[in-house]
Amino acid sequence: MLSDPIVALATPPGRSALALIRLSGRGAFDVAARVLRPFRPEPARTVRRVRLVHPTTGEVVDDALAAAFPAPRTYTGDDLVEISTHGGLLVPAAAVAALVAAGARPAAPGEFTRRAVLNGKLDLLQAEATADLIDAGAPAQARRALHQLDRGLSARLELLRAELLELEALIAYDIDFPEEDEGPVSPERVERAWHAARDRIARLLATAPEGARLREGALVVIAGRPNAGKSSLFNALLGIERAIVTEIPGTTRDAIEAYAVIEGFPFRLVDTAGLRESGDRVERLGIEVSQKYLAAADLILFCEEAGEEGRGTGDEAERFLAQCTAPVVVVRTKADLVPVPRPSSLVPVVSVVTGEGLAELKRRLAEVAFGRLLDLGDVEPVVTRARHRTALERALAEVEAFHAARAGGVDAAAAAVHLRAAVGALDDLIGVVTPDDVLDRVFASFCVGK
Ligand SMILES: Nc1nc2c(ncn2[C@@H]2O[C@H](COP(=O)(O)OP(=O)(O)OP(=O)(O)O)[C@@H](O)[C@H]2O)c(=O)[nH]1
Ligand SMILES: [Mg+2]
Numbered sequence: 001m002l003s004d005p006i007v008a009l010a011t012p013p014g015r016s017a018l019a020l021i022r023l024s025g026r027g028a029f030d031v032a033a034r035v036l037r038p039f040r041p042e043p044a045r046t047v048r049r050v051r052l053v054h055p056t057t058g059e060v061v062d063d064a065l066a067a068a069f070p071a072p073r074t075y076t077g078d079d080l081v082e083i084s085t086h087g088g089l090l091v092p093a094a095a096v097a098a099l100v101a102a103g104a105r106p107a108a109p110g111e112f113t114r115r116a117v118l119n120g121k122l123d124l125l126q127a128e129a130t131a132d133l134i135d136a137g138a139p140a141q142a143r144r145a146l147h148q149l150d151r152g153l154s155a156r157l158e159l160l161r162a163e164l165l166e167l168e169a170l171i172a173y174d175i176d177f178p179e180e181d182e183g184p185v186s187p188e189r190v191e192r193a194w195h196a197a198r199d200r201i202a203r204l205l206a207t208a209p210e211g212a213r214l215r216e217g218a219l220v221v222i223a224g225r226p227n228a229g230k231s232s233l234f235n236a237l238l239g240i241e242r243a244i245v246t247e248i249p250g251t252t253r254d255a256i257e258a259y260a261v262i263e264g265f266p267f268r269l270v271d272t273a274g275l276r277e278s279g280d281r282v283e284r285l286g287i288e289v290s291q292k293y294l295a296a297a298d299l300i301l302f303c304e305e306a307g308e309e310g311r312g313t314g315d316e317a318e319r320f321l322a323q324c325t326a327p328v329v330v331v332r333t334k335a336d337l338v339p340v341p342r343p344s345s346l347v348p349v350v351s352v353v354t355g356e357g358l359a360e361l362k363r364r365l366a367e368v369a370f371g372r373l374l375d376l377g378d379v380e381p382v383v384t385r386a387r388h389r390t391a392l393e394r395a396l397a398e399v400e401a402f403h404a405a406r407a408g409g410v411d412a413a414a415a416a417v418h419l420r421a422a423v424g425a426l427d428d429l430i431g432v433v434t435p436d437d438v439l440d441r442v443f444a445s446f447c448v449g450k
Contacts, residue, residue, distance in 0.1 A: 124431025
């Protein structure tokens with residue numbers, strides 16, 4: 001059923017001062033009236049103090065606050081009631097149970113937002129942004145999600161869509177006047193309009209790799225010779241003593257992964273076993289794991305001891321680095337052991353003992369992993385999901401195919417089919433008409449009550 005009354009706890013269960021319950025759908029006010037004393041939908045959007053009572057046993061569950069939001073000016077687009085109860089495990093659950101006994105159904109994950117999309121209150125990109133905002137662990141993720149929730153990406157795609165329709169209209173003149181040598185619209189004008197639309201798609205697509213990294217966290221693999229100070233630096237970047245540090249080379253045997261927010265951006269830091277030829281079986285396995293991480297890395301942080309630059313990094317390490325496709329940031333460790341002043345170099349120099357250079361290193365990591373996003377600032381839209389990327393790739397391919405068809409002498413009507421297909425790809429992306437299975441996928445990761 002599309003609009004039956006649903007109910008859910010919108011706050012996490014556990015010890016808290018308050019909990020928020022949402023009830024929405026056709027008949028939501030009748031359900032509320034069976035449980036809340038007193039309940040009146042008027043005046044709308046006004047909080048009132050109520051007694052929350054179980055509808056069949058008459059037992060008083062809580063002394064609460066409730067507000068009624070009549071359709072269509074609500075989050076879901078249907079009638080909606082928000083009830084603030086006391087927190088904890090027992091009261092909110094009993095309140096939800098009372099509303100279920102009064103005729104509401106427990107909501108599925110993301111069902112409130114799904115209804116908002118179906119009722120045209122949010123587009124699909126805004127619904128995704130809602131989930132991203134809730135899941136945000138780093139400030140940059142939250143800012144990006146808010147921008148998308150504000151229709152930043154939607155507005156850009158609508159502009160693009162309008163440009164493609166405009167291009168289609170220009171072509172239509174050729175369809176109407178096929179006999180004329182030169183139609184009323186010059187080929188240059190069509191070419192210019194095509195270029196503008198094509199570049200706009202390409203620029204959006206170019207944000208996809210860093211957009212995906214912003215969602216998942218940039219994978220930074222810390223590598224280098226044994227005893228180079230990798231685990232010490234890993235701990236310093238995390239701000240906790242996570243990995244074991246000793247003066248014995250070969251201390252780290254396994255890869256250790258941890259989440260960190262650096263300069264407001266999300267990172268997944270990995271400490272690895274030092275790279276060297278080793279006779280020790282466990283250490284060799286550790287080095288194999290290091291290599292796997294190096295292959296998957298977004299960025300490699302390569303540690304060398306300061307003052308040891310002349311000694312090279314060892315054949316083994318150099319071979320690994322030569323195979324790496326990810327950008328490498330070299331860092332000199334243990335700066336406090338080297339006399340100052342040191343020969344100046346572009347390579348960051350750090351010490352976990354004095355803290356020297358750590359702030360600069362963090363800025364450098366953010367620049368290398370998220371430089372394009374930093375350049376774009378918070379106003380330009382960014383695509384963050386595989387769903388966005390594949391739709392834009394489809395649109396780009398169709399727009400290119402249109403151009404190739406025109407250049408190849410295909411008549412205007414046949415070439416325009418590609419423009420239609422490109423517009424269709426953008427419509428799928430914004431969620432103009434969205435099939436159920438796409439909605440299922442988008443809302444699968446939502447929490448209940450959202
Ligand atoms: N003085 C000084 N000592 C450091 C610094 N960083 C690391 N060390 C020391 O260097 C030694 C090796 O440090 P680790 O962090 O374990 O080095 P690692 O690269 O992880 O070594 P493996 O796990 O064996 O590959 C330890 O004795 C650390 O205390 C530093 O900035 N200054
Ligand atoms: Mg180590």
